[in-house]
Amino acid sequence: MSYSKPKRKVDDEHRQFQDRWTLQYFFVEFNGNATCLICKEKVAVLKEYNLKRHYSTKHGDQYEKYQEDERKKRATQLQRELTSQQTLFYKAKKDADAAVEASYVVSEMIAKAGKPFTEGQFMKDCMLKVADILCPEKKNMFNNLSLSANTVAERITELSSDIYDQLRGKAGAFIAYSVALDESTDKTDNAQLAIFVRGINPKWVMDLAFLVDITQELNILNLKLQGPGQLITAAYESVKAFSTKLRLWKTQLSAKNLSHFTTCRSLAEEGIAFNGDEYASAVENLLQEFDKRFADFKAHRDTFQLFADPFSADVESVPNLLQMELIDLQCNSELKTKFREAQGNADKTAQFLRELPPRFPELSKVFSRLMCLFGSTYLCEKLFSAMNFNKCKFRSRLSDAHLEAVLRVSTVNSIRANVAQLCEQKRCQVSGKK
Incomplete structure (x- = not known):
């Protein structure tokens, strides 16, 4: 063998x-x-x-x-x-490749503008004149650009074929589609059939599923940031928690762990491909946007932490002006007990911080300033909604003065108009006329 x-x-x-x-x-x-x-x-x-x-x-x-x-x-x-x-x-080779690419770009512009193929040579002549003035040393590059009528026609045909091939490739993956078609005749009386197709492929469906999942989480955050009387520290904690979630989701999506993306998980279980790195990149972009938009929060992080729990705050991280008072506060067992009892109830915690004994003047100032800050623009948005409801197409002649009065009465909750006093003033006016 x-x-x-x-x-x-x-x-x-x-x-x-x-x-x-x-x-x-x-x-x-x-x-x-x-x-x-x-x-x-x-x-x-x-x-x-x-x-x-x-x-x-x-x-x-x-x-x-x-x-x-x-x-x-x-x-x-x-x-x-x-x-x-x-x-x-x-x-x-690089110059030759650039000239070919430029001829495709110009030909595409000619097609989209509905210009004749002969416009290519005219555009080249214009570019050569411009090169003579602006960059004569590069005129030869423009001279190598082929834009004759035949070349433009050939380029447009090749562009069309590439688009058609891409469409065929995408259509093969459609899970649902519809077709719109109609017939007409051109100037030479030749019949022309127009066909448009719209379809949904698995990739698009997964993109939509990811958008549904991430939007749901953003809506939850949005609700947490809304509401009257919300302290800015509560808004900071919500944003901080969401940023931490984004970092977790990025890691999990890269590993194709869809524990917190239920819509995507259901599609993946049906066999639709899931590209974890692509969606992890989207989450990373969202995280960067959050860090950019809430950069001011990070700058005041130590102050927020001091407000949230002054008895656990690091003395060395606060301004020198507050350090002595903070040490005295943290060593006061009676106040510490009261704070722990109020902790978990925003109203009671705020009341405790507002009513600190007079021996803590600087801490009281810091806490008072923080409690004055708005946590969001919710009240402004609520007012504008009321404005659009009141001054609509059916009440477009409502004057600015009347609109202002309506909005003040309908949106302010912390102050009630003194109706009794207003009635008294009316009675005085009536008796004065006699």
Whole structure:
């Protein structure tokens, strides 16, 4: 029974270019191939025997005379020449690619503007005139731009074919679609059929599911930030908690853990692909936007923490003006007991901080200022809603003075109009007329 050894594959041998081959055989590695510095030929297989044979048969007689430092100098010179040549070729290729890309961009603009194909040459002539004035050294780049009528027609046809191919690819993944079509005739009385397709693919459905889940969480946060009389420290705690949740979700989404994204999880269980890294990136963008919008909160973090629990605050983190009073407060067991009893009830906690004994004047000032701050623009939004309800298309002639009066009466809750006094004033006015 004969046995034949399996053929070896070059990739399986993990051959690597050796630096010593540059001095020995005048070769360097470029794009995975060994390139001869002398004749610029490439040797595909990185094997010393192949490089040695090439050097010995083609260049050995001429280059064996270079030894040691002279050989190093010659190899360095040849490397510089190769690099310069490659740079020149790269620039030429880059310029040619840019000219082709520009021709596609201009052709697309011509198609979208409904201009004739011959407009391409006119636009090129205009660009050449502009180049003469603004950048004459780059005029040759504009000159290489092909925008003849035939080229523009060809580019537009290729753009159309690419769009059609993309549409076919997307349509194959539609889970639901609809078609709109109609027929008409052009100026030469040729019948033309227009077909539009609208569809939903699994990727779109998963995007929508992610949007549903994240919007639900944002709505929950929005409700926490609303409401009259809310302290700014409560808003800070809600935002801080949501930022922490975002960091957790980012990590979990990268690992395709959908514990907190129920809509996405239900689709994934049905077999719809879920790209965790893509949605983790979206959460990261949201987190950055939150950090940007609530940067002021971070700047006052220590003050907020002092307000939330002055008995657990770090004395060294507060301003020097407050340190002595804070130490006295934290060492007062009676006040500490009262605070712990009030903790958990926002109204009682606020009352405790408002009614601190007179020996804590600076702390009282800080707490009073914080309690005066609005936690959100909820009241303003509520007022504008009332404004739009009152001054609508059915009451558009309502004067500014009357609108102001209606809004003040309907939106202010902490102050009640003194109806008894108003009635007394009316009685005085009536009796004065007699």
